[in-house]
Amino acid sequence: MALSKEKTQEIVKSFQLNEKDSGSPEVQVALLTEEIKSLTEHIKANKHDYSSKRGLLKKIGHRRNLLNYLKKEDIVRYDALCDKLGLRK
Numbered sequence: 800m801a802l803s804k805e806k807t808q809e810i811v812k813s814f815q816l817n818e819k820d821s822g823s824p825e826v827q828v829a830l831l832t833e834e835i836k837s838l839t840e841h842i843k844a845n846k847h848d849y850s851s852k853r854g855l856l857k858k859i860g861h862r863r864n865l866l867n868y869l870k871k872e873d874i875v876r877y878d879a880l881c882d883k884l885g886l887r888k
Contacts, residue, residue, distance in 0.1 A: 810826070814826045842855060
């Protein structure tokens with residue numbers, strides 16, 4: 800369920816803070832959100848794919864940790880990211 804190279808580059812370009820940024824929390828959360836959406840659709844179609852379900856839960860936990868970090872460091876960036884991605888706070 801990995802993202803294509805083009806899709807990844809598109810997400811990085813839309814969420815990066817500067818030209819060379821590829822690993823900021825905003826970029827990581829955006830990539831994880833797209834992977835979570837993809838895995839969610841897969842799980843809906845394949846209810847007994849437990850290894851994918853475990854991977855989905857790990858990605859959700861990783862995204863939650865990154866969001867908690869961003870919220871602690873800079874609440875304005877956190878709010879902007881949640882609004883842009885449509886995440887609940």
